[in-house]
Amino acid sequence: MTAVAIQGTLDEIGMPLVSTTFVVVDLETTGGAPSGSEITEIGAVKVRGGEVVGEFSTLVRPGSSIPPFIAVLTGITDLMVAGAPRITSALPSFLEFAHGSVLVAHNAPFDVGFLKAACELTGARWPPFHVLDTARLARRVLSRDEARDCKLSTLARLFRSGTTPNHRALADARATVDVLHGLLERLGNVGVHTVEELALWQSKVTVAQRQKRHLSEQLPHAPGVYLFTAPDGEVLYVGKSKDLRTRVRTYFTASETRPRMTEMVSIATGVTGIECATPLEAEVRELRLIAERKPRYNRRSRFPERGSWLKLTVEAFPRLSLVRQVRDDDATYLGPFGSRRLAEAAMTAVHEAVPIRQCTQRLSMKPASSACILADMGRCGAPCTGAESPADYAVHVDAVRQAFTGDPGPLVRRLLERISLLAEQQRYEEAAVRRDRLSTLVRSAARGQRMAALAAVPQLVAARRRELGGWELHVIRYGRLAAAEVSPPGADPRPYVDALVATAETVRPAPEPLPAATAEEAECVLRWLETPGTRLVRVDGVWALPWPSAAGYAAVVEARDEDHYAAQPFADRRPLRPLR
Template sequence: MTSPARAAAGDSAAPSPSPIRGVQHSFDDLGTLLRDVTFCVVDLETTGNPPGEGGITEIGAVKVRAGEVVAEFQTLVNPSEPIPSFIAVLTGISDRMVASSPRIESVLPAFLEFAHGCVMVAHNAPFDMGFLKHESLVHGYDWPDFTVVDTALLARRVITPDEAPNCKLGTLAKLFRTTTTPNHRALSDARATVDVLHGLFERVGSLGVQTLEDLQTYSSRVAPAVRAKRHLAESLPHAAGVYLFADDRGEVLYIGKSKDLRTRVRSYFTASETRNRIGEMVGIATTVRGIECGTPLEAEVRELRLIAEHKPRYNRKSKFPERQHWLKVTVEPFPRLSLVKQVRDDTAEYLGPFSSRKTAERAMAALHEAFPIRQCTARMSRTPRLSPCVLAEMGRCVAPCDGRISMDSYGDFVTGLRAALTGDPTPVVEALDRRIDLLSADERFEDAAVHRDRLSAFVRSSARMQRMASVTACAEICAARRTDDGGWELHVIRRGRLAAAGFSPRGTDPRPHLEMLRASAETVLPGIGPVAAASPEEIELILRWLELPGVRLVEMDGTWTCPVGGAGRHVNRLENAHTDVHQHPGERRRHLRPLGPARAG
């Protein structure tokens, strides 16, 4: 059981967490052993056409477990269509033989009952499974989500060209000396496939494939040196957490998260991992360290913090949360917008953070479209005596530089700008809408697209900041969510930072567990700006969890709210807006229609 009181770790100030060792009681704990799996080996004979165009003429199946035959199934099927002569010669099944046989809709229930709970096996499985699944759906039978093993595919991964020229069933039957010779009759071919399957098991077993999970991901494309590293996952638990790959010098190469640490890490040593970059990382790695977490949210947060701390070379995202861009309304007699990389304690208003400088510049351009404040960078006194800039001559700036506007009148524009940053962005939306409408009417679609991008950058960043500021303003939020097994996920969130996470088992009172979490939770002091205590990505993870169905707010110190008229109400309309300037002119005009006022209902 996860400890009910556990502070969320992974901070740079904390020492590196020690490895958490999973207890492996036996080899069986690694997965479903092949000897414990019941396989249903099936073969079909058909009229020769694909599903939907041809019919099944015979079904043969053999149920095997631990190398022993458990049961067999065989029946001819009336395909409701003539059997071509060349198919009759090949299979020996004629129209006369199937005339009195049951139709497929009568056979399927018995076959599905025979195969219930089994792993399906077929030689060239897509063919057989395609027919069975198609007929089931056509006749209204639910097709179970069978695990399927294709002996033809497995053979192509195991058998070398020196051993066999191809991987046809007849060729493999000779190679493995099957007790039954395949003859294009369903049951005989299924019996031969059973012997081929066991022969392939012997081959892959010597390479360490002992479980169904190993068999599903086995591939000869995986280098033996990589496959040999699967033991690195054996000390990890089947639990949610974070894993860290490291090289022989202890340098962290890659960090990830999973709901099942052992299963996820084992997948890196199989054919399911196809990324070249990660394949290179696995080749270098010599150790894998696991950190078990009480909840999936804690695992997500720990991953972000550890990536930011170690900056692993094979991780591409979240390595530099400190690289942020903000728009600042400067504190001076005639304020302006300034692009900065840090929030300071200077009573200024800020918008952000932006993930890139380019996005921040687009949002700044949108604000300048709505509010004609100055864009020059010179410091101005209360009584400036400077020459007007080009923008002033164009009417794009109210020109405080030459004294044509008073400080109080200029302040009205700045007040509106600040309100748009932190509250209602409607003035910006309406200004950009009008601009886009005029440009579209003049068929200047490329320019209209530029303005739509600016509007999008502003609205999205404003909505994001308002959402984050709403939760970081709360000194503490204690929340719980029911788990699938009847327990409770418990989280203590302080100023937008995950301070503690834990789990209350089914049948126990979660309140004492939550109180223990609060007592042991990380102390989080107030800071400067909307993302002072945690990275924007962490805050967004927490917000997504808080907004999940079933989350209950247990305790709250503060007010968690977003403005009703805030930027969030404009985001959905932007999601549906298009700025593809490469369409036909008639289509462009339709897609570049400006955003109108929000409608209720």
Template sequence: MTAAEAVGTLPWSTGVQATFDELGTPLRSTTFVVVDLETTGGSPAAGARITEVGAVKVRGGVRVAEFHSLVDPGCEVPPFIAVLTGITSAMLLGAPRIASVLPAFLDWCGRDAVLVAHNAPFDVGFLKAAAQEEGLEWPGFRVVDTARLARALVTRDETPDCRLSSLARFFGASTTPNHRALDDARATVDVLHGILERLGGIGVHSVEELATYSSRVTPAQRRKRHLADRLPSAPGVYVFRDSGGRALYVGTSRDVRSRVRSYFTASEPRRRMREMVRLADRVDAVVCATPLEAEVRELRLIAELQPRYNRRSRQQERLVWLKLTAEAFPRLSLVRQVREDGGTYLGPFRSRASAEQARDALHEAFPLRQCTGALSPRRLRAACALKEMGRCGAPCDGSEGVDAYAVHAAAAREAALGDVRTLVARLEARTARLAAAERFEEAAAVRDRLSAAVRGAARLQRVSALTGCPELVAARPRTGGGWDLAVVRHGRLVGSAAVPPRVPPRPHVEALLATAERVEPGVGPLPACTLEEVERVLAWLEQPGTRLVELEGTWASPAHGAGSQRERLAAVEAARTTSWAGAA
């Protein structure tokens, strides 16, 4: 059975049936709180404060309540603000402070309300800043900006600009905006209703569609949003397919239905994705127990299906390994596959250029032969120029025997698998000599080669530490309680489950171990899965809060391995870049 055929059938998958609640929040049943503020200036960061709050609560096109209060800002109102709004410092004497107005306003709004404002970043920005200053938790309201929607819907022929006063006239608002909070909020209500009427005619009927609406979404694209209607609102993987059933694109999300629907209702700047949506005929989904399972399934499906619109489809095929051959006189070779041939492999590298830099670094640090072809003590030939340069002991003409040459090969092998200090010390010394001679370009080239070699060794050592473990069980706390469980064998995710809050996890661990996929490891540092999968699993394991439950084998990195050297070299390079930027 292929990975594509097995989707959704593994024992660690759970099916979820969609409900009517997953079809989005209907606009007709949504409570909107249309708010407007007056302030002493343009930015809370610059010291401006709120002087007036006005809001109107509407539902189903009906105004159900209003909120209004002046606010003592604790400072003088600038004269130009007083002229603009009519609010003077004298008017605010005796008004409540924001410390009492804001909690009352948030309580009046309710937790499920959708905030609406004209130029919402301004009003919401002031409210959030005030909440932070007063130590209040911001409820995380969904926000709708009528100015943004108007710019997408109203043409220049209809109104010269999208200011509130212009839109109020265009939509025939019953209240004229006058830079007072409640009147401006009342005018914004009429503008909102005019916008919603227009959007309803082109198929926007939910809050989710309203929040992501863009005029760049074509009617044909929007008509396809029904493809998401039966998808689950749960973590998982989705596959776009064309009319012939061929996979176009594979993605993952914590909410599959919401993410897929956004392809048909939100602006998509990537041209290739707009083309993909145009070709899509159906969308399949696989619900996953945990976000980690969804990420891994995505990688496997991309590798299996080779969808044309996933740029990662052929990434695995581009990986390059640096191999120290198993010969009497080993040499370094760039290869695409790891074989069970006794060789030592460094990497993998994501490009041939990086692998070549690492190879050159090892050649500079250790006098390994650079000639190609088999070489033995009984088949000698003339030495090349590297002998005269002191870059090779010339085993080709018998100048260096098998035992003497083996010392160099062992040092290169140790740099790849364990201790990189010799490699780093030799190349840093060479970099220093070149810099002292003012040969800065050559010094930079040596430094780049060293970085490539250290990164390759660090990747190899980090990956091998996990793939060498026959079995590992880990748990990570879930938001809201409970645990995400993962079983990993030789670096491959073979089982995943979610434990609900207040439920003992041990029975779930035992059940997961009993049903997890069995793994027969292959050869090399990646014996059971791809590099990307191992790196995803490692990233999950290394997150703060993840706990190791069970471990078979040893999961450890070399004491003097490449990981610490990689971080040190990166810090040195960052400091050098900063100093250069300062000098410039």
């Protein structure tokens, strides 16, 4: 098979590396974190086209003494900085020097973190720099055989820098310039020629991937959904973007860290784009297409029908049942839960708070001869034996129903009392388990009540102003997105609203508390509606949560999340997206 040469389009050019101005910066500080530490020296080198076009260097006088071990490491003493400018003078000078450039640093989060902190301290505005990290690039470019680590001193030796790093800002910045040029030379060999490609670059782009970049050329610069397809027409992957062409092009101009995406691109022979009026419509269409086509390379949202629900049955003595489907049977439901495990945790929390029966047989009014062990433990009132009357048992049922559809306060308070008692007895692990169950119950109740409130509204029309002018307009019926449109800048949006309502999809309500869409779609719509700046244009019916509701107990969920976060003090919590 003969390889086909594909010429890139003009909008793929971006910012060519050869004509981009880089400012490579390095700092010396009194400590390892901006909180409690200060900058003592700033060094920077400005380069363009491989040539040095300027340098910046200044000591900075901190507000406190330099620790002895820092003075030994850097050679910077209190005497040296006694006549140096304060950061209030040094920082504006550096920002002026770096204006309009791409900022580069080795271990950029450290240097950028100190510079941003200095901006906050001095009241200066941090410019929207594009930031590159040579340490991060080196980890993706170099193998272990070439460099045992990605320290600046190691890389400077590898790329034969003319400057030896010595923990002084300007010298280290000069060494970083040589490292940057060495890495850019390596990346140029694999087709990275612009700043945009450099920021997205993760690993080597295969020839097969690059030859397929023409598949994105027919796509528009508009929000929508894209579908990668196999030779037999099978949909391999569905994604969404605010800019279809730009997003799809990244699969071919920059490589993926996800191995399955590289495999998917190698199989795909076509990309189909579905243009959408608004980003919300694109998000909803993506969910619907994934649920319908179930692409093998999508991991999420493929099986919305597999959710689990807790059902409060309709019988003489109701009980909780774990089910897969909501029926129009006058029962009360809680969910959907993402897994059976979560549903069982919520069920256990209810059973711990309310003595509702846990047996599965259908009870009649005729008393049984004996009760189960739960009655002896005080976990059930034994309605099966007649020890608890239907009226007395109905009190427990009403408490559960109210927790699902309104105020879970009585259940929450009972569970918190038991958790506190366990903690006082130093039974911390048992308390933590019960706390997690309570959090699951409250979180699912709050989520279900939000969706049920939206699902009860026959029609809701909302709008949000666009950055480019005009309005994003959406019609939501029973929790389902029924129509989306954009009104032009400067035009009266009311005629567009009228037309959109007239042509919107006809939607029939689903059994309560279900929305007329998947739970995931309803949550997407809710997030958009709750975003600041969204305006309600029309509401047919009432859109409101019950009061009080499960949302009033969000502190229970937040406390649980904070405890879990604190339990992993050394977890890697660095953001995975590039610094900006």
